[in-house]
Amino acid sequence: MTTASSTSPSSVPPADRTPESPARAGRRCHHVLNPYASLVYFSPDLGTEMAAIGITDPGAAYFASRAAALGRVGAGTVSATFYSFGHGLIARYLPAVWETASPERVLAARLRAVDRTLRRELGEETIGSPELAEAARLALRAAEGCGRPGRALYSAHADLPVPAEPHLAYWHAATLLREHRGDSHLAALLTMGLDPVEALVSHTATGRGMTPRWVIANRGRTREEWDAAAERLRGRGVLDADGELTGAGVRLRSELEALTDEIDRGPYEHLGAEGVARLTELGRGPVAELLGAFPAEAFGKG
Template identity: 70%
Template sequence: MTSLAALPARAGRRCHNVINPMHSTVYFSPDATREFAGVGIEDRRAAYFAGRAAAMGAVGPGAVAATFYNFKYELVARHLPAVWEIASPQVVLAARTRAADTTLRRLLGDEAVASDEMAEAARLALRAAEACTRHARPLYAAHADLPVPDEPHLAYWHAATLLREHRGDGHLTALLEADLDPLEALVSHTATGKGMTPKWILAMRGWTQEEWDVAVARLTGRGLLATDGELTPAGVELRKDIEDRTDRLDAAPYAHLGAAGVERLTELATGFIATALGAGAFPADLIGKG
């Protein structure tokens, strides 16, 4: 394994930041909406919970609230376990794979999907994922038990999923250490300008405006948010510490791939996600302070 010191500073984070969005395209894809509706799941939030949780089996709201972290439990319980009466985890996983296929083909084009660069990106991302670890990482571990698809673009999407969930599982440890509850984590992330806008959080995560305002007040009381909603110096430092801690917990895949491999994977992934963004992969108002 390559030494961690051999990698440029934050190289793993930069690589993750261009790989992760490719996985996330499915959550905003009309192709996914169509595929899930085709198996009877018409509510988009039910589809999200089922699609991301299906690798764990027919789990209930407790497991999903724990592993997804920042969704309100009552919202999750509104859809789980009832969704498994509509479609089994195996049916959901098949629908999600079909959605990933059509989404990537639509956003990137058939030429990119069939390119040598896509095959290379898949090999590199899967190589990085070899160093991911299962212990204390439930979402990664569940997805790691799934077979790797044969087609390179789906293998790349699968590897992006593994790397995303591996980092995400570690990120929850950092949030717990920072003493941020689910909504405080969302509010403070939004305040960085890099998280989802309040509009999307309230629409997708199940929280109310009143609950959001109370979380803002708690963070203000801790000296992490100023009265104008901006992060204080202490808040900026806390969010930095969270990301640095997440980097350390997620270092192994990128150290395993090595500096040259990380650089090349970052280059390839940047090109793919730039094309996807240009094709309208995400809503224009998704990210920011609102």
């Protein structure tokens, strides 16, 4: 996945939270919607559905399912749009995976995996609830305010049809908003001068992201790349000798998130303050039910 903003609300200094700006309210809403969109990539159902169309390698399944909206692309395009993944890792699977299954078949398999995962994790009562249908409507309305220029992953997903069932429409809309913020975050990373590995190292140093061990293994990076990036960040005064964020590092990450908020504010301005508040409120219930399905070993500072 992209190095999309995933800092929790509590990581932003109180001075930046009061009063809450429309852009900051958008960030809060994003944090509620993001797990709903991203759980499928951690779900065993994705592997099952991909295996049914001939894609049995977990890495191939992940990159194919995330990249399929872009079409029959190669490693170069995915390296640019996913940002934090090593090009060599991506090139193991793309473009070869499209010889096994077309992007269209992969997208259909991904949607089946989403359906299976959400039905199992949420249950039929939540799936059929009026609250979830309302959340889908609000999220789709917010997505109308997204912008295509400079946002390749969002724009590719915006070309896909909206599923008819509310729980899948909600997932589709949450994915649009997730990819829009992710693309916006990449623009912010480039502006702030953080390369892919530096972005990963500084994010894990916040204690809010995935563990270094998990990131190195799953992003196709080496310990040498990680240590070199940490050394560069120490040279910039972002990390201290123990690998913790300095005061300057905390400010850098805060400014990065604030810039991402600004670039990503379109959908939440379009929805309006009342709609954003309601969408955030509606999303909290399903998200609480889904969080336990994520791998615990991926998160923390270990």
